[in-house]
Amino acid sequence: xxxxxxxxxxxxxxxxxxxxxxxxxxxxxxxxxxxxxxxxxxxxxxxxxxxxxxxxxxxxx
Numbered sequence: 001x002x003x004x005x006x007x008x009x010x011x012x013x014x015x016x017x018x019x020x021x022x023x024x025x026x027x028x029x030x031x032x033x034x035x036x037x038x039x040x041x042x043x044x045x046x047x048x049x050x051x052x053x054x055x056x057x058x059x060x061x
Contacts, residue, residue, distance in 0.1 A: 003046060010040045
């Protein structure tokens with residue numbers, strides 16, 4: 001499995017984890033999603049920067 005496939009798999013896992021806890025349209029969802037994605041990728045040895053980390057001058061919500 002290549003890195004892009006692993007990232008897609010982790011994204012799906014995170015969506016499933018957050019389903020029922022937080023609506024994807026909710027304010028702040030992307031921050032929860034990105035932080036959890038980063039944690040799970042780190043566990044797999046894949047470095048990842050969240051949207052907020054990559055774009056420090058932009059507010060995202």
